[in-house]
Amino acid sequence: MTTSTNGTGDVDPAVREELARLRDSIDNIDAAVVHMLAERFKATQQVGFLKATHRLPPADPAREARQIERLRALAESAKLDPAFAEKFLNFIIAEVIRHHERIAEDAVNGGSPTAN
Numbered sequence: 840m841t842t843s844t845n846g847t848g849d850v851d852p853a854v855r856e857e858l859a860r861l862r863d864s865i866d867n868i869d870a871a872v873v874h875m876l877a878e879r880f881k882a883t884q885q886v887g888f889l890k891a892t893h894r895l896p897p898a899d900p901a902r903e904a905r906q907i908e909r910l911r912a913l914a915e916s917a918k919l920d921p922a923f924a925e926k927f928l929n930f931i932i933a934e935v936i937r938h939h940e941r942i943a944e945d946a947v948n949g950g951s952p953t954a955n
């Protein structure tokens with residue numbers, strides 16, 4: 840195994856540079872994920888208002904099944920673990936359903952529905 844230290848306990852500058860370069864890329868990706876999630880939640884908030892207004896149930900299991908099937912296939916072709924993709928989608932959808940329920944409760948309790 841190669842060592843990443845230079846004998847004085849410091850990390851080799853070349854390794855430090857490579858790590859910094861990779862972390863810059865990770866930071867950019869994390870920022871993109873946050874922005875994409877923010878856009879997704881803006882859209883699902885509108886869905887929540889629409890469902891509350893028309894007395895539709897917060898969850899739609901048939902739609903979720905189609906989304907999971909689609910995302911698993913996309914993950915496979917992108918060489919991402921499909922089980923992870925499914926878990927991630929379920930995690931997001933659970934939060935969306937919580938928001939929908941809150942919006943519906945607010946609508947029932949009078950007044951105009953609010954977000955979160």
Ligand SMILES: O=C(O)C(=O)C[C@]1(C(=O)O)C=C[C@@H](O)C=C1
Pocket residue numbers: 883886887897898899900902903906931932935936939
């Ligand atoms: O498409 C809907 O009906 C939504 O409410 C959005 C969404 C999602 O986050 O993708 C959330 C809850 C439903 O069970 C299905 C999908």
